[in-house]
Amino acid sequence: MKGLVVKNTGSWYTVRTDDGQLLDCKVKGNFRIKGIRSTNPVAVGDRVTLFSPSTGGGQEGGCWIVDIDDRRNYIIRKSINLSKQSHILAANVDQALLVVTVSHPLTSTTFIDRFLASAEAYRVPVILVFNKTDLLGDDERRYQELMVNLYSGIGYKCLQVSATTGAGLDNLSPLLEGNITLLSGNSGVGKSTLINRLVPGTNLRTAELSDTHNMGQHTTTFSEMIPLPSRSTTVPSYLIDTPGIKGFGTFDMEREELTSYFREIFHYSQNCRFSDCTHTHEPGCAVLKAVEDHLIAQSRYQSYLSMLEDKDEGKYREAF
Numbered sequence: 001m002k003g004l005v006v007k008n009t010g011s012w013y014t015v016r017t018d019d020g021q022l023l024d025c026k027v028k029g030n031f032r033i034k035g036i037r038s039t040n041p042v043a044v045g046d047r048v049t050l051f052s053p054s055t056g057g058g059q060e061g062g063c064w065i066v067d068i069d070d071r072r073n074y075i076i077r078k079s080i081n082l083s084k085q086s087h088i089l090a091a092n093v094d095q096a097l098l099v100v101t102v103s104h105p106l107t108s109t110t111f112i113d114r115f116l117a118s119a120e121a122y123r124v125p126v127i128l129v130f131n132k133t134d135l136l137g138d139d140e141r142r143y144q145e146l147m148v149n150l151y152s153g154i155g156y157k158c159l160q161v162s163a164t165t166g167a168g169l170d171n172l173s174p175l176l177e178g179n180i181t182l183l184s185g186n187s188g189v190g191k192s193t194l195i196n197r198l199v200p201g202t203n204l205r206t207a208e209l210s211d212t213h214n215m216g217q218h219t220t221t222f223s224e225m226i227p228l229p230s231r232s233t234t235v236p237s238y239l240i241d242t243p244g245i246k247g248f249g250t251f252d253m254e255r256e257e258l259t260s261y262f263r264e265i266f267h268y269s270q271n272c273r274f275s276d277c278t279h280t281h282e283p284g285c286a287v288l289k290a291v292e293d294h295l296i297a298q299s300r301y302q303s304y305l306s307m308l309e310d311k312d313e314g315k316y317r318e319a320f
Contacts, residue, residue, distance in 0.1 A: 001050040005065075006225040008044050013065060015050060025050060028064040042068060044223040044240050045091040045180065072121050075182055077245070085254055090182045090223065090240045095125045095175075097239075099185035099194060101132045102144045107186050109147075113303030116156065116182065117261035121253060124182070127157045127175060131190045134162040154263050163194040173198065176228055178235035187244025195241055199226055255308060259287075262304050264296050278308070 005211070012024035013025045027042055028051070042048065047069035048315045052062065074091040098115050100107035112128070128151055130144055148158045157175075161168030176198070183191055196202050227235035253261070259279065260266045265287055269277065273284025282288075290296045 001052070003048060003050055004225075005042055005044050005046045005048055007222065008040065008042070008224075009222045010040075011050075013042055015048060015065070017050070017065075021147040023050065023052070023063045025063040025065050028066045034289040040088055043074065043091045045074075045093055046071065047092070073124050075122060075124055075184070077118065089184060089242050092180065093124055093182045093240065094179040095127060096182040096184060097127050097172075097184065097185065098121040098131050099129045099131050099189045099191050100147075101186075101189045102130065102136070102147060104132055104135050105186065108187060110303050110306060111186065113262075113300060114307065117253075117258070120263070121257070126249060127159065129172065129194075130158065130160045131163055131194065133160050133167060134165050136282075144287075150300075154300075157264060159192075163190045163197050166197060169197060176237050176239070177230060178237055178273050180225075180238045180240065182240045182242065184242050185244065189244070191241065191244065195239060197227060198239065199228060202226065234287050246264045253307065253310075258307055262300060264290075264300065264305055268296065280305070280308070 001017055002015040003015040003021075005013050006016050006022075011026070013027070015023050016023050017023060025048075042065055044253055048065045049067035049069075051064045057307045071091045073093065075089040075093065075096060076086045076280045077089065096115075096119055098112065100112055116126055117223070128148075130148065133141075136144060144160065148160065152158045159168055159172055161172060163169070164177070183195070185191055223240060223242045226239045226241055228239055230237045255278065256276065259269050265279065268286045268290040269279065271286035272279070274282055277285050277287070279287035287296065287301075291298065
C-alpha cells in the first residue's frame with residue numbers, strides 16, 4: 001500500500017493512501033534513510049510504502065511505514081541539540097515561502113541567507129514574503145525596501161504583504177497554484193495568520209509576541225500538509241506548515257561548494273585568480289574586490305563567512 005505523508009507529530013505520521021484513507025502510522029523498526037543522519041527519517045511530503053496486518057489497514061493491527069520512495073528534493077537543517085544530525089523540514093516540494101519581518105520581530109539577514117543557501121543546495125526555489133507591512137513605521141518601511149531591493153537584485157522573488165489586512169495577498173495566491181509549497185520562518189512572523197487568510201476555515205492558533213523580547217512564541221508544534229483552495233481541478237495545491245525556527249544551522253555543506261549557494265558570490269568568483277579561492281584572504285580575489293566596491297552586500301558576505309565558520313567549529317550556531 002502506497003501513500004503520502006501529510007502530517008508528522010514526532011512519533012506518529014499521518015499518511016493519505018492512494019485510495020483516500022488517512023492512516024496514523026509509525027516507522028517500522030530501525031528504519032533509516034540511507035546516507036542521511038536525521039532526527040526524522042520520514043518527512044511530510046514523502047511518498048511511502050505501508051504495511052498493515054489488519055484487513056482494513058487501520059489501527060487495530062497497527063500501520064507501519066516500511067519504505068520511502070526516492071526524494072526529488074528536500075529542505076534540511078542541522079538539529080539544534082544534535083550537531084551531527086539533521087532535521088528535514090519537508091520533502092518533494094516545488095518551492096518554499098520564507099516569511100520574514102523587518103520588525104515585530106526582526107528577521108536577521110543571517111537567518112535569511114542561511115535558509116536561501118540551503119534551498120539552493122537542495123534545488124528548492126524560494127519566494128521571500130515580507131509580512132506585517134501594516135505595522136511598519138517610516139524608517140522600517142525604508143529598511144524593508146532596501147531588503148527587497150537587495151534580494152530581488154540577487155534574483156529572488158520578493159512580496160510585501162500583510163496577513164492581517166490581506167494587503168498584497170492577491171499577488172501571492174497565483175504563485176501557489178498547482179504547487180506543493182513549504183512555509184517557513186522564525187516564530188512570530190505570522191505564518192499561522194497567513195495560512196488562516198489563504199485557507200479560510202483553517203483557524204490555526206496564533207499568539208502575541210513576547211513583550212519582554214519582542215520575539216515570537218511557538219503556535220505550530222508539528223509539520224502538516226494543508227490543501228489550498230484551487231482554481232484547477234487537475235493539479236492540487238498544498239502548503240506545508242512547519243514549526244517556527246529560531247536559527248538555521250546548515251548541514252552537509254562542503255567549504256568548496258558553499259560559494260555556489262550564494263548567487264552573486266558565485267558570479268564574481270569566476271574571475272578569482274585561484275580556482276580554489278575561499279574569498280577570505282587570497283590575492284586576486286574578485287569576490288573581495290566586489291565586496292569592497294559594494295557590488296556584493298556586506299551582510300551577504302558576512303553570512304557566507306559565518307557558514308564557512310560552521311565547518312571550522314563543527315557545531316550548530318544559534319546566535320543569529
